[in-house]
Amino acid sequence: MSGAVLQVDGLSRYFRVGGLRSRGQLHALDDVTFEVAPGEIVALVGESGSGKSTIARVLAGLYKPTRGTIVFEGKALNGHSSRKVRGRMPMVFQDPFGSINPVLRVGHSLLRSLKLHRPELSKSQRHDEAVALVERVGMTPGAQVLRRYPHELSGGQRQRLGFAQALASNPSLILADEPVSMLDVSIRIGLLNVMKGLRDREGVSLLYITHDLASARYVANRMIVLYAGQIAEEGTTDEVIRSPQHPYTQLLMSTAPDPRLPLAEIEGERDLGEPPKVIDPEPGCRFAPRCPLVMDVCWTTTPTMVTLSPTHRAACFAVTAT
Amino acid sequence: MSEPILRVRDLMVEYATSHGPAQAVHGVNLDLAEGEFLAIVGESGCGKSTLLFAIAQLLSYPASIVGGSITFNGVDLTSLDPEELRRHRWRDISVVMQSAMNALNPTISIGAQLADACKAHTDWDDKRIRQRSEEVLAMVSIDRVHLKSYPFQLSGGMRQRAMIAMALLLEPRLVIMDEPTSALDVVAQRSLMRQVESLRHELGFSVLFVTHDMSVVSHFSDRLAVMYAGEVVELDTTREVFDHPQHPYSQGLMDAFPSLLGEARQLTGIAGTPPALVDPPPGCLFAPRCAHVMDVCRTTRPDLITRGTRAVRCHLVNPPGAL
Numbered sequence: 001m002s003g004a005v006l007q008v009d010g011l012s013r014y015f016r017v018g019g020l021r022s023r024g025q026l027h028a029l030d031d032v033t034f035e036v037a038p039g040e041i042v043a044l045v046g047e048s049g050s051g052k053s054t055i056a057r058v059l060a061g062l063y064k065p066t067r068g069t070i071v072f073e074g075k076a077l078n079g080h081s082s083r084k085v086r087g088r089m090p091m092v093f094q095d096p097f098g099s100i101n102p103v104l105r106v107g108h109s110l111l112r113s114l115k116l117h118r119p120e121l122s123k124s125q126r127h128d129e130a131v132a133l134v135e136r137v138g139m140t141p142g143a144q145v146l147r148r149y150p151h152e153l154s155g156g157q158r159q160r161l162g163f164a165q166a167l168a169s170n171p172s173l174i175l176a177d178e179p180v181s182m183l184d185v186s187i188r189i190g191l192l193n194v195m196k197g198l199r200d201r202e203g204v205s206l207l208y209i210t211h212d213l214a215s216a217r218y219v220a221n222r223m224i225v226l227y228a229g230q231i232a233e234e235g236t237t238d239e240v241i242r243s244p245q246h247p248y249t250q251l252l253m254s255t256a257p258d259p260r261l262p263l264a265e266i267e268g269e270r271d272l273g274e275p276p277k278v279i280d281p282e283p284g285c286r287f288a289p290r291c292p293l294v295m296d297v298c299w300t301t302t303p304t305m306v307t308l309s310p311t312h313r314a315a316c317f318a319v320t321a322t
Numbered sequence: 323m324s325e326p327i328l329r330v331r332d333l334m335v336e337y338a339t340s341h342g343p344a345q346a347v348h349g350v351n352l353d354l355a356e357g358e359f360l361a362i363v364g365e366s367g368c369g370k371s372t373l374l375f376a377i378a379q380l381l382s383y384p385a386s387i388v389g390g391s392i393t394f395n396g397v398d399l400t401s402l403d404p405e406e407l408r409r410h411r412w413r414d415i416s417v418v419m420q421s422a423m424n425a426l427n428p429t430i431s432i433g434a435q436l437a438d439a440c441k442a443h444t445d446w447d448d449k450r451i452r453q454r455s456e457e458v459l460a461m462v463s464i465d466r467v468h469l470k471s472y473p474f475q476l477s478g479g480m481r482q483r484a485m486i487a488m489a490l491l492l493e494p495r496l497v498i499m500d501e502p503t504s505a506l507d508v509v510a511q512r513s514l515m516r517q518v519e520s521l522r523h524e525l526g527f528s529v530l531f532v533t534h535d536m537s538v539v540s541h542f543s544d545r546l547a548v549m550y551a552g553e554v555v556e557l558d559t560t561r562e563v564f565d566h567p568q569h570p571y572s573q574g575l576m577d578a579f580p581s582l583l584g585e586a587r588q589l590t591g592i593a594g595t596p597p598a599l600v601d602p603p604p605g606c607l608f609a610p611r612c613a614h615v616m617d618v619c620r621t622t623r624p625d626l627i628t629r630g631t632r633a634v635r636c637h638l639v640n641p642p643g644a645l
Contacts, residue, residue, distance in 0.1 A: 047507045048478060154595065155366070184365050184534045186578045189591035211507035218580035218589070241582065255512040258582045259540030259564045274477050274510070 004035040004071075005173050005205045006059070006089075011068035013051075013058055017279060027278040028054040030229045031068070036173060039203040041195065043216035043237070045252065046226035049275045052209045054229075056175045059207070060091045073172060087117040087169030094178040096158035100150045106161060107146030110134070110168060117169035133164040136202075137194050156187035163194060173205045174198070180215065192219050213256045217241050222311070225249050228278050228286040231305075235312035245314040247291050285317070293318040327395055327495060327528055328354040328377070334389035335369070335376050335552075337599075344599040346372040346385065348552040351626070354496070359522060359529040361543035361560065363536040363575070367596055369552040370532045371420075371500055377530065378417050378498050379407055394496070412443045416489035420501040422481035426473040432459075432484055433469030439491055458487040462517055479510035483517065490521065499531045503538050515542050537579055540564055545631075548572045551596050551607040558632040568632070568639045570612045606637065614638050 013029040016022070029051045036042050044052045057063045059070060061077070070077040072089060093099040101109060110130040114121060121129060131142035137160040139145045150158060159179055166174045176195065180188040196219050198204045210216050216223055216237070223240040225233040225248065233246040244250045273290040285291070288298040297317050305313045306320070335347035346369045354360050362370045375381050377392055379399055392399045394415065399407065419425035427435055436455040440446050446454070456466045462483040464476075473481055482502055489497050499518075503511040519542050522529055533539055539546065539560065546560040548571065556569040567573045574592035594611035597603065606612070609619040618637050626635040634640065 047509055185536070186365050186534070186575055186592055189578045189580070189589045192580070193588075193590075213508070214580045214582040217582060217586065252508065253582065255509045256582050257508075257512070257537040257540055258584070259537050259576075274479060 003037065005038050005073060006036040006207075007069075007071040008035070008055075008059075009033050009069045009071070011055070011058065011070065012066045013054055013063055014066045024279045027229050027281055029058070029065075030278070030281075032226075032229075032231055034224055034231065034234065036205050036207060038172070038205055039199055040221040041199050041206045041208055041219050043220035043223045044207060044209045044226060045211065045213060045216050045223055047211055047252075047275050049228070049277065050226040051229040052211075052226050053177055055226075056091060056177045056207065056209055059089065060175055061086060083116065088171050089173045089175060090166040090169055090171050091175040091177060092159070092162040092166050092179045095182055096155050096162060097182075099162060100158055102150050104149075105146065106134075106148050106150065106153070110146065110161075110165060113165055113168035130168075133167050134161065136167060136198075137161070137164045138190070138197075139164070154187070155183050156190060159183060159191055160194060163191075163198070167198070167204075171204060173207065175207050175209075177209045178211075179208075181210065181212070188215065195219050213241070213252055214258065225252065228275050230286065231315060232287065233312075233314040233316075235309070235314075239309065239312040245308060245312075245319045246287075246316045247293050247318065248287050249314075251290070285315075287316075326353040327356045328352070328530070329393040330377065330390070331393070332390035333373070333376060333392065334387065335372050335381065335385055336388050337372075338384040338386075339600060341600045343388075345552050345602065346599060347376060349390075350549075350552075350554055352547065352554070352557075354528050354530060356495070357522065357526045357528055358545070359519075359531065359543045360545050360547065361531045361533065361536070361539040362547045362549055363533055363539070364549035365534060365596060368549045370534075370549050372552075373549070374417075374498050374500050374530065374532050378415060380417070408443075412439060412494065413492045414494055415496045415498065416492070416494040418482075418485050418489045418497065418499040418502050421505055422478070422485045422502075423473070423505070425485060426481060428473050431470050431472055432476075436469070436488055436491060439488060443492060454491060458490050459484070461490060461521060462487045477510075478506055479513060482506060482510075482514055486514075486518065486521075490525070490527075493525065494527055496528045496530065499529060501533050502531075503533065504535070511538060515539075518542070535579075536564075536575060548575065551602070552599060553607065553635060554626060554633070555608065555635045556633065557626075562632065568634045569608075569636045570614050570638070571608050574611075606635075618642055 011029055011032045014025040014027055017024045017026045044055060046052045058065050107130055110133060111126055114126045114129055130146055134145045135142040139157060139160055180191050192215055195206055199206060208220055220237050223237050224231055227248045232248045233240060244253050276286060278286060283302045284300055285298040285303050288294045295317060303315045303317050305315050307313050330350055330352040333347055333350045336343040337346050350373060364370045376387055387400055433455055437451050440451045455469060459466055464480060464483055503514055531539060531543060543560045546563045547554050548556040550571050556563060556572045563572060567576050577589055578591040580589060592611055597607050605621050606619040606624050609615045616637060624635050624637045626633050627640040
C-alpha cells in the first residue's frame, strides 16, 4: 500500500545494558513492520516493557533506530529530517503535568509552536489560529483559555492542550503515548472522543499507544499487539477483539476488567507472570514461558507471522492459517 | 451483621485555604464489617483519599478533622494522642500507598524496610523478624532472595506487592489501600487484585479500597460507595451499584468507560467539573452537571436515605415530602 502515511519496516532498537564492559543488548524493539493509513487510528497495545513507547520515541526522532526504515508521507526519515517533516508527526506525552511549562501562559507555548511551524502566519492570524486550536479540542472560550496558566487547568484540559499543541504544526499523524492513562476514568472518555473527532472531522491519523484494550477498541480502526518488542498480533479492531488468535492477546483480553460481564476465570490463575527483559535473545517464541499452549517448537524457533485474513495476522505456531 | 470493626460518623474534614475552609469530606457515614471489602470510587478531588487519610489519622495541615468520629474496634481514633495512635498503627490498621515507587525507600533493601517496620512496632529479635519477613513475601509470591533487593530491582507489580507484604507484617485487622493499582498495567492489576482477594479470605482482614477506576474493583469488593464533592452519594453491594445505579452521578460514571466485549457505542461521560468546595452552593452539589435536575435540587441539599442495603443521596430517587 503506497497511500500509507507511515510505513515502518523491520524497525529495531537495542540498548546496551550492564556495566562498562558489558556487551549485553536489550532488544526493546525487534523487527517491527506496520503501516498507518491516512485518517485511521491504530492502537499499539501491550504491557509495560512491550516496546510500545520505544516505537513512539523512535518515530518522533528521540531515539535513533538500530535497524530498519521509517517512511513518512513517502519520504524516508533519518536523523536529519527537517522541522517541517517532524512537525507533520508530533507527539502527545503521557504526563500532562510534566509536559507543559508551568511558568508560561497556555497561549505562549501554542503561539510559539505556530511561529515555529507556520511562519507564514501574521501575528494576528497566529492569535486567531491559537484560539481556533484550543476550540478544536473542546476548550471554550478559546481566547480565555489562552490567558490561563497550566496550574489553572485540570489534567484532562492539559491533555487537550497537548493535542492542540500537536495540531499547531498541521500534522498528518499524531503519536499519542498513553495520553489518557494518568487521567480519571470519567475524564478519559472526553479525550478519547477528541481523538475520534480529529480523525473523523480532520482526517488526521493517530498512533494510540495504550495498555487499555477497552479504550483501544473504542477509538481504533486497527490494533497491533506488541509483546517483548515484537508484534504478536495485528488486525482490525473487530478481528482482534472478536477472535483474538495469539495466546498473549487472549491473556490481555481475559485480564481486562469489564464490570458489565461476570468475572472470567483464567485457567490455573495464580501468578500471571511478567513480560521478559529481552537481552541477547536466542531463537524461540518470547511468550513461551507464560503460554498455556506452549509446544516444543516454541522454545527453539522464532514464530513467523501467519496470515489469517488480508488484514489479520499473528505470530504463533499454535495459530493455523485459514 | 455483627458489630462493625470500623464506624465513621458525620465525618467532616476541611482544608484551610486562602479563600476560607474547603469542605473536602462532608458528613460521611460508613460501617465496615470484619473481613469486608469496601471500595470507594469517585473523580479526582471528590475527597476519597482525604477520607482514607482521615481514617488512618494521617492528615496534616492544611487538612484537619473538624467534626464527627472514627471508631475502630470501639476506640475513637480522633481522640487518641500520637503515642496511643502509634500502638494501633500497623498492628491494627495499615496503609498501602498509591505509588510504591515513591513510598518505598530507594536507598535501602526490601528486607531492611520490613525490619524497620517490625522494630518500630514490636520487640521481636532479628531471627523472628527475618522469619516473618520471609513469610509475608511468600504470601505475595515474592521469592525471599528479594529481601536483599532494592526497590529499583523489582518490577512495578512486584513493588506494589511488596507494599502489601509490608502492610501485612503485623497481621492488621484493617488494610487501607489508596489506588494501589493505578500505576500498573492490566495484567499486573489483575494479579494484584487476585492476590489481595485470596489473602483477605485467608487472613480475614477488612479492606478499604479507594480508586477512580471502578472497573478495577467491580469483581472484588463486597460493597461500593460512590463519592462526589466530599459526600457519599450512593452505597450498596457492588453488583447492585453496577447493575442498577440510581444516582445520576453513578450512572454517569458507569457510562464513562468503554466496554471490551459489549456493544460498541458512543459514550459521553459526565460534562462539567466538580463544584468548588469553598462555600459550596446550596442544594445538591451535583445539580449543575445533572441531566435530571429539578427545581428542588438547586435549593435543598438531599439527604442520604437508606432503603434496605441501598443508600442514595438524590431527590429524584427519594422525592422530598414522600417520607
